[in-house]
Amino acid sequence: MYLIVIAWAYVTLMMAVAEATSPNGTVLGAIITFVLYGLLPMGILVYILGTPSRKRAIKAREAAEQTAYDEAQRQGAADTAQAEAIAHPSVTSPLPDAGSEAPAAPAVGAAVAVRKEP
Structure with a gap:
């Protein structure tokens, strides 16, 4: 070029x-x-x-940002799980409903019951 x-x-x-x-x-x-x-x-x-090289640079930057974000999320999840294990020693699972509490909202994609009109 x-x-x-x-x-x-x-x-x-x-x-x-x-x-x-x-x-x-x-x-x-x-x-x-x-x-x-x-x-x-x-x-x-x-x-x-220069368009292909600019696109490669943008994709590389986005991949690096995504990797950093994923690592931060993974680190945050590990910290949260560790804090939960310390706060509630009887609960060993880091899953949200492991404490046998009802969910605050219906699950995504769940069917909502609708009554038929008479």
């Missing part, structure tokens, strides 16, 4: 030099030539060709 950008920069620089040194050319024309034929297309090309 960089070889293409370097080669195109050289070509457009030579076009700008030719524009500036020709009898009918101007420095302003050379600058416009370099910007419109050189910098603008090179910027678009670098952006398009």
